[in-house]
Amino acid sequence: SQQGEEDPQALSIQEGENATMNCSYKTSINNLQWYRQNSGRGLVHLILIRSNEREKHSGRLRVTLDTSKKSSSLLITASRAADTASYFCATVGRLTGGGNKLTFGTGTQLKVEL
């Protein structure tokens, strides 16, 4: 099965610093997504990178994908206290009946301190 495993499990940084989270997976993918989850809240889609892309930017977010190593990284630049949350990668596979199935990783808990 596709398994996203993030590291580190927890990351604590100072506001203004960059935060890098990594994700590894096991099988081939159509695309990979990153989601954010504030404590006790729902999942919010951040960014999607297709299997034929190597890098993608969205605001302060930068995602890379290395399909040969089956890994992805999420970089948050100039972090803010409001970025404190858990971040999950999710691999995406098509369902035979239509739609897409996300397989989530274990997540990185990011804490940005003032």
Next chain:
Amino acid sequence: EPEVTQTPSHQVTQMGQEVILRCVPISNHLYFYWYRQILGQKVEFLVSFYNNEISEKSEIFDDQFSVERPDGSNFTLKIRSTKLEDSAMYFCASSELENTGELFFGEGSRLTVL
């Protein structure tokens, strides 16, 4: 902005009781999903639903679980006889017919089984 809404936000129930969790997906979406997250663990796929039938389900989704789209707007998850290990956050999600795999998640329903 359209969003997926879920009710109740929190339900406490006794073991063995039936529970129905409700979701209103985004109106023009045609794929619907339930995921769950046991406290401190990964977000896990339960079931996907398209064209009024289950398109795929995980091994977690046993005979105690069922889904229904009773009226064209609501999408429900029923647990017939709850167990302690069903305690989790249950997330509903929906996606468009033609899409790259981005799922839109609700805020979740926290189920506590005593």
